[in-house]
Amino acid sequence: MYNFDFVKPGSVADAVAALAGEEAQPLSGGQTLIPSMKARLNAPGSLVSLTGIPELVGVCREGDTLVIGAATTHAQVARDAAGDFPGLAALAGQIGDPAVRNKGTIGGSLANNDPSACYPAAALGTGATIVTDRREIAADDYFQGMFTTALEEGEIITSVRLPIPQASAYAKFVQPASRFALTAAFVARYASGVRVAITGASENGVFRWAEAEAALSSDFSANALDGLAHSAHEMIADLHGTAAYRAHLVGVMTRRAVAAAGS
Amino acid sequence: MSKVTMTVNGRKMAAEVEGRTLLSGFLREGLELTGTHVGCDTSQCGACVVLVNGQAVKSCTAFAADLEGAEVTTVEGMANPDGSLGNIQQAFQDYHGLQCGYCTPGMVMSTAALLADNPKPTEEEVRHYLEGNICRCTGYQNIVRAVMAASGQDVGALAAE
């Protein structure tokens, strides 16, 4: 990879200042960034590590909301969210593999917004709030297509606030080589209704499946989805699955997530 | 270049690194600990897994500079104090859990991490835990047996299903 200067600030303020430098990029767990740098697809002038900032790490419950520091690893979420939000903990426990989960972070995943990543489904599926060094962004506004988010240059995620649902589950059909999602569904039931977020399937990145949400909001059962099929329009087609196959999996995974969530 | 210090296999060690120096390079070139292997460049194969502060980490996907002061354990640190094979290493030999030996250091270190978390894993849990470690030689059957044996469980018969 290209060389760069390595900076490891101890506070968010120092990190933001460092990121104002020319061609500076934040580094969190690095599980996607480092491979892309090895392939020379990414050439930061300096990397600003966010893993030395204590306030960015941790999982805590505030009322009906789970607040997760942006630099919290997947492994820590899988462990520490298990009591308050088991659906999220289970999702975190399915990302990558154990070693990846020990390094990768929720903030890094959301900032990258890979169309096949797991966390975007949880954030969008819960209607989470993405908290940055300068503002709060609703998940519905945050995800703006493949690898595209509402984040501005130099803006860093500090935490994610996820409303805790009454029931939730994540059903992931794994892309067997990369271990990302070929297609996966996150389903969350709230008093106000049901949210369904799909990852891995669309050329536009993570999305909500409105028809399924409507059906499930009136009847939270897998049967409620009978007869409902997602269109193959703008679905990803690659050597692991056709667009039609992914569209089909949207239905299968959503039904499985609902069944796993219980009532 | 900057100097990075870590405790590796119980000994304080230092080497000069660039920003882009990966932990795997720090170990292999900086410290000449060549037991840690690199088998891919996309963080999939797991040949490079080491323990960082007790947790399994892919050393090819971590910058040395980010790990100043870390406690690192590599396959070179897994033998008994008298130099004989440690428990996990011995189980891999006893159950023929390696062939060419290239993925083996990562397998041994992932096993160490697994057993620290889950001292008596089921076969299913072992197979699932090792999804980040690729072996091309063994078909995994004997690796799974070795991990089960290292955890003190009977591996006389792994169920057909």
Added chain:
Amino acid sequence: MPKDDGIGASTKRREDTRFLTGNGKYTDDINLRGQTYVHFLRSDVAHGRIKGIDSSAAEAMDGVLRVFTAADFDSAGGIPCGWQVTDKHGQPMQEPKHPILAEGKVRHVGDPICAVVAETYAQARDAAEAIEVDIEELEPVVDMKAALKDGATKVHDDLSSNLCYDWGFVEENKDAVNEAFNNAAHVVSLELTNNRLVANPMEPRVAVGDYDPWGDSHTLYTTSQNPHVIRLLMGAFVLNIPEHKLRVVAPDVGGGFGSKIYHYAEEAFCTYAAKVLKRPVKWTSSRSEAFISDAHGRDHKTKIELALDADHNFTALRTETYANMGAYLSTFAPSIPTWLHGTLMAGNYKTPLIYVNVKAVFTNTVPVDAYRGAGRPEATFQIERLVDKAARELGVDPIELRRQNFIKPEEFPYQTPVAVVYDTGNYHATMDKMLELSDYAGFEARRAESAARGKLRGFGIAHYIEACGIAPSNLVGQLGARAGLYESASVRVNATGSISVYTGSHSHGQGHETTFAQVVAEMIGVDANSIEIHHGDTSNTPMGMGTYGSRSLAVGGSAIVKATNKIIDKAKKIAAHLLEAAPEDIELKDGKFSVAGTDKSVDWSGVTLAAYVPHNYPLEELEPGLEETAFYDPSNFTYPSGAYGCEVELDPETGKIDILRFIAADDFGNIVNPMIVEGQVHGGLAQGIGQALLENCVYDDQGQLLSGSYMDYTMPRADDMRGFTVDHSCVTPCTHNPLGVKGCGEAGAIGSPPAVVNAAIDALHRAGHTHITHIDMPLTPSRVWAAMNG
């Protein structure tokens, strides 16, 4: 004889100690004083004409020592091909030059154009980006059939077409075969693809070239399965360095599976550049680079037809195969779809008439060569898929149809209509054993249990034959091999009785250091720990042909037996002198020489000491010392065979197939180390199951590799594999090698793909999807779902 380290014992592997403690020495662990690093600038287009290269900016960069291009290799030869196939008209194959660095044209993504040598690897790679290569892109040739159309773009301008050869076997049988089809009661046909694979040993390739002006000598450290072959090919054909000035060392090698047999351009480059620069030059492949520079495997498209009489006896078989050679001919590439494939088309059956046609085609893709099994998996897949399809079409039991047509145990040796003579086998026995171990009788109950969970369960079988332990040199010479295929061994007994064995069979996972020591320990009756096995260094082992084609024990082990017998013969003469008896009266047992019928004896170390301290020694009749070399050239291939049973469960909602159990009942003849043999079969099964369900090397129509990393090329994981039962209790010893052994390394990869696909088709048919007669590998969930819903 210690029970735990002789022939037949599951001796624990001695090499494991170094691998488990981080003390293995792989090529990338070698760093020489003053070492430099090379990075190859590779083509990112599949086909193009090089109009200019400007490396001036790169050469001015920090740390850069030199940028090499094809012009630097004007006096060097191309990378040679080791096998010449003659086509059906008696003409030699078309054989293009394979330059070290691209000359005039680039012919596949990954074709090396320039080589940048610098003080550090990072500097070399940084500088490579500053090189400007002006390439005029040409239409790439990717699809084999399109490549053979009139007017297709030519991969090599100097060849008449993209056809390497059009091979017919046995050409004289062609009319009789066609006649048999005309007279057949039933004809069953199938078109199928044997998917392109990437071998992917976990250790990527590495080469370190070194030059010593003191003796004007070269050393190449390389990740090779056969260092002597590299020395011969590179020294004699590429760089013009005589053997005595060239040492090739393959230290610990992290797997090969065929991909490290071949002589590669990077090896020649590092060897050459080290002399030019007077400093060692090292190349370490990344995994991404491996995908576009290691030879690939398989990639056949075939139409196969079977003729049967009214009683369902097989009467004839004919095939037409398109075999992808890639852009250049890799070392053994032409032999794979021909002599390692066509000769196996009889399978385990008494099909009297067979005709095989193979068209080998150049395309703008990475060269294709042997990958575990090499030709034999392609043959087995065709036959065993077709026999299964025949059983379905005829409404008969696929097991019974196979049994009816099997060569019977009393019919060996059996001359097939495709040249080879099977020496032994008992296919009925392996089939019975597999069915017993798989609890075939209980399948229906298990299927019903799956059905209750909404899952489809199927059971598939395959029976394979392979020819391995290659090969009789005079025979392969007639077939076009440009080398002999013997193996060598030197046994050096030291004064105190310890033994150093030097073998040409390189070990890169097979456990030779353990197995070979067991053989010698058993023969002499000494502790295996007193025996060291050396391999991999041309400076201390006699000329050896290396490790591939499941040949190490059958051929390399036989050479060791031969050399050890020479040692024993001489030791007996020494013992006879010491014991004042006739040599023919001396018996060797448990490491002790005794005079038959007496209590007079001398132990092994007494004899070895006498050989080296010959104070009391028949110097007028015998030379001192105890060291012997032997070469062994096999008189036939060995023919392992086996029955494989696979039970799968298919999720009809997603199309995902899970392996529930896999039973392998193999006949490997005699076995030296059952633990190691079992491990070899496990590994082969994983690669075969990987081919059937997961792995696929895919190019797009522009010749771009879509599966160029582990993000898209699916390597089998621990949770993809389960339920392996491996048996080798059916034994028909090989009749022509001294140990009675057959090869075991490739079997698993040969027999398993058709068993898996047959199981999947079985599951689908039992669930009523009878319109699905075949799905091409890999049977990914998406493909299976599409077949079910198509």
